[in-house]
Amino acid sequence: MKGWAFNNSMDYVVIDLEFNNMQGVYQNMKQYLNRENSYKRRLYPNEIIQIGAVRLNGGHTVGEGMNLIVKNTFYKNLNPFISEMTGVTQEDMDQGILYPEAIHQLEEFCRDAIVVTWGVSDIYEIIRNCHMHQTPRIILGERYLDLQTWIGKQLAGNRTPSLKHVMEEFGVEVDDEKLHDGFYDAQSTAFVLKRVLERYGKVDGLTRSRVLFSSDSIFINDISVREIPDKEITTHCPLCEGQIIYDISMNNENGKVRSLYHCEECKSFFYEDISVKENMLGERKYFKKIKKVPEDFFRTIIGQRQARRSKYY
Secondary structure (H helix, E strand, C coil): CCCECCCCCCCEEEEEEEEECCCCCCCCHHHHHCCCCHHHHHHCCCEEEEEEEEEECCCCCEEEEEEEEECCCCCCCCCHHHHHHHCCCHHHHHCCECHHHHHHHHHHHCCCCEEEECCCHHHHHHHHHHHHCCCCCCCCCCEEEEHHHHHHHHHCCCCCCCHHHHHHHCCCCCCCCCCCCHHHHHHHHHHHHHHHHHHHCCCCCEEEHHHHCCCCCEECCCCCHHHCCHHHCCCECCCCCCEEEEEEEEEEECCEEEEEEEECCCCEEEEEEEEEEECCCCCEEEEEEEEEECHHHHHHHHHHHHHHHHCCC
16 A cells, blocks of 8 residues: 555644634735735735644544644734634734744644644645744654545545535534634544544555655745746747747746747747745745647637636726
8 A cells, every 4th residue: 555554553633723814904915915024925925823733542532632822923913804714813812822832832742643634735834834933844743644635535536625524424513603713623623533544444645744844945826927037937948949939928827937938940839837935044946847738738728818818908
């Protein structure tokens, strides 16, 4: 069986995070991003506000838990929508503990355990928030599992199921008023994991935590095209070194700088993505993915782009 699997002697720690941000507070995203610290707002769109963690022992018994409220130092005002959704108030946040202490407590709580989350975004935000707060890199537990993805493969044909849907599927009671409370969601996910282990016996395909947390670098989601150095911009055909013509110039899509171009000399067509990582020292690495595509696919993408643009002009 591929990957490393659960065994009946190990403890598991299920964690769930809630985030604070200012999205939706301003009239539009441009106004939001043009305020002070706009660069950091792009780099760090979320600040962790709550950490919920629940331990499931080797006998599949849901045990002790940890519920931490984190005092935000970047997004100091609590988004009213997030307050309503999570139940965390501005006063709760102001009286919380600072992120470096919170993440240290979580690291201790996860020691020698298998860490489980519902979706991998919580792990990315932990790394991103360590970057934001200049906190030394941490490693949570010994192994890691994204339970949402695993269950999606078993039950939903690789689709991404919601926690509520899976709770209902496995007979775990749902309290709609408590959903999106970090501790409640962690506890609920732990009960789902308990039912998964009882039904399937074990879960395979785990990742070593040391590998998962091996870098203090983060992807920059909202990189500006103007920030791409000239040396990273493709100017010649990857196949024949001929001059290329950009049919769709570089633009940001889903956190990547994307472009389409073709070569007149060898009649090849290309689809290119550039993604950017930055470490705590501000040093950047650029990752370029170039794919040769059929002409009909190339023309279809261009046609779709032109159709979308025509709606706005």
